[in-house]
Amino acid sequence: MVKHVVMDLKNLDIKVSGLEMVEPPKLSFKVVVELDKKMEKGVEKDPLLQQEFQAGANEVLEQTKDTIEKKCKVFDKLFVQMVAKGATEKDMEKQLKGLNEAIKTDVKVAEKAAELAAQKAWTSLQKKKKEWSKFKIKIGVSITGTLAGLAVSIAAMATSPFSGGAGAALGIIGLIKSGVSLAKDIGKLAISIDQSKTILVKNLTVVEKAASNKALNAANEVSAAVFQEFLGISQPSVKTVEDAADTLKAKYARMVVKMHDLSKTLNKILKQQEKLKKEFLTEVGKKLKKHPVKDKKTQLVMISKALDTALAENYARVQNAIEKIQAMYAEARGWASNIKDLMKRVKALTIKDPKALKVFREGLKFAALALSPIDGNSIATGAKDLALGVGGAVGGYAYDKITSKALDGTVFDAA
Incomplete structure (x- = not known):
């Protein structure tokens, strides 16, 4: 037998x-055919034999390469x-290991398949060359x-899930909850201030009317006269006016403080959002390396x-x-002058100097006793809208949602 190398x-x-x-x-792909010695010279003179064997081997080789290529693509993904x-x-x-076992x-x-292809080529040649029909061949394939x-x-690629900015996202959710709570408090205080203003003005109206009586020349006399006039009823007096004034001032001060706190909280959310982005992209950079x-x-x-894009709606x-x-806040600051005027009227009720009291009584004739333009409902409505708006961003700051949108369609897309 003589060995004939078809492919190596x-x-x-x-x-x-x-x-x-x-x-x-x-x-590495090797196909060897062992031929009968009596065929050796015939093969040298007839390239058809080698061409037929190579065609069959090439077909198997291309099919094998195609199969392995497809497996590599599937496993790569x-x-x-x-x-x-x-x-x-x-x-x-x-x-x-699974990929390599599949390739094996x-x-x-x-x-x-290569062995069968070579045998098929030989059978086809025997039909074309009748003189070869009596010979046998031995086929050896090694791949x-x-x-x-x-x-x-693998150690470098086996990484932990994304966590960059997760702490910032959690902090933002806490800030949003705090912001919503502050907005609700502002709304409640605005309504309460409106109510306190109404109580104060009503008390002032009654006590100022009594104070305008010339027979009364001291604050305690004003209080006594008012008390006697409304005996049996919750009596407006200098004391009730002062209490109402203190309540109004305290609630207004609290509301202004909470407005400042809410403003600072909202700005912290935007800073935390920038922190979230910076930390997340830093981690992306490390993973990409x-x-x-x-x-x-x-x-x-x-x-x-x-x-x-994922953070845009939250930012808005x-x-x-x-x-x-x-x-x-601008509207609330506009209340300050109205409250200041009310406080002047309250303070005037405690005047003990007879001459000053006379001037005060004369002034009451021309005093504007209409309600001060303080509208708690306006701020309360605004506070409610604000709470709903910022509160609606909570879901948008869920870390898994943010990262999912950010990684969609990239090499880190786990979908």
């Missing part, structure tokens, strides 16, 4: 486009998903492949833009709330 390819590259993580194996989900090194090794099976199938690998080490994807800059830009809600509290 060593370390043949399997080129697969678009792979991010898998490094395909290399194949799987590895990318595993990295994004923070797979362990053990899980990564298990899947890589393909190689065994290819060896048998070996290197192991498929990964572009970077370990990732085999070639165009890392494009991935980073894509994720950054997607993150901005908070910014709108800031504008509302600024408008509410």
